[in-house]
Amino acid sequence: MKIDVVNGNFFYASKKIKSTAFLYEQDINFTLNSGEILAILGPNGAGKTTLLKCITGLHPWKKGQTLIDDVELTTIPYQTLWKRIGYVPQAHKMVFGFSIEELVVMGRAPYISSISKPKAEDYKLAYEALEKVGIANLAQKSCNEVSGGELQLALIARTLVSDPQILILDEPESHLDIQKQVTILQVIKRLAKEHGISCIINTHYPNHAFYLADQVLMIAKNQAPLYGPVDDVMTEQNMQKYFQLELEKIAYESKKQLLFETLVPTAFATLIK
Numbered sequence: 001m002k003i004d005v006v007n008g009n010f011f012y013a014s015k016k017i018k019s020t021a022f023l024y025e026q027d028i029n030f031t032l033n034s035g036e037i038l039a040i041l042g043p044n045g046a047g048k049t050t051l052l053k054c055i056t057g058l059h060p061w062k063k064g065q066t067l068i069d070d071v072e073l074t075t076i077p078y079q080t081l082w083k084r085i086g087y088v089p090q091a092h093k094m095v096f097g098f099s100i101e102e103l104v105v106m107g108r109a110p111y112i113s114s115i116s117k118p119k120a121e122d123y124k125l126a127y128e129a130l131e132k133v134g135i136a137n138l139a140q141k142s143c144n145e146v147s148g149g150e151l152q153l154a155l156i157a158r159t160l161v162s163d164p165q166i167l168i169l170d171e172p173e174s175h176l177d178i179q180k181q182v183t184i185l186q187v188i189k190r191l192a193k194e195h196g197i198s199c200i201i202n203t204h205y206p207n208h209a210f211y212l213a214d215q216v217l218m219i220a221k222n223q224a225p226l227y228g229p230v231d232d233v234m235t236e237q238n239m240q241k242y243f244q245l246e247l248e249k250i251a252y253e254s255k256k257q258l259l260f261e262t263l264v265p266t267a268f269a270t271l272i273k
């Protein structure tokens, strides 16, 4: 599915917070086609999580709009919308009284009527989703007995089980060991490239944007949002400006073929000395 954000901007306002200063220095605009991956990068507090919530309508835009296949998101019925969108929030260690399998089956909710129970087919799909993220062996464990990373993988499986056409992930790799990070990145890339799912991912790892993304949206306080193809946006100059950190781009080559690029903080060199 195609997602457009057109002139989007937002501010938090409540009885306590009177300010109506926009969070983003300039309005957010981007287009993401079916099967494309957009990585959102930015320092802590730049507004990445807020942006995902605005894109999905969880926080209504104060200005601008989200279009799904050219239809204004707010006009799409709630249940139809959440069959299309899978949203994986940042993982927190939550206390659930459920097993991992039950947690994942709950992802089928948009397909199950409020008076029915999940059927054998729903459990089969849940098991397949758990296999996809590599934790089918934990199906019968209680959510309280697994690690933060394992719970994160279960939350991703819960999203996959509803067969979304758009996948929105808020720092899905943040609690995962390096092997599981690679698994998750491979799963996301496969879902996009083989199943045509459009993915938006918040990440603190520039390397993951290099590996995964077709496009990058870079945001930071008091900086205009930058949006475009990975190589155009993720330059040493832009990273320094948006993250206040000097980085050097290094190419990883094999047999004179560029396999991927990585950004290394130059400060590491002085730490080693």
Ligand SMILES: Nc1ncnc2c1ncn2[C@@H]1O[C@H](COP(=O)(O)OP(=O)(O)OP(=O)(O)O)[C@@H](O)[C@H]1O
Residues within 6 Å of the ligand: 012, 017, 042, 043, 044, 045, 046, 047, 048, 049, 050, 051
């Ligand atoms: N519910 C809220 N009410 C008021 N302000 C909020 C609320 N949630 C977030 N903020 C503020 O909005 C700004 C952006 O927060 P957000 O969580 O979107 O940033 P982020 O880029 O996702 O950060 P991080 O990388 O640390 O997860 C921050 O200054 C934050 O303090």
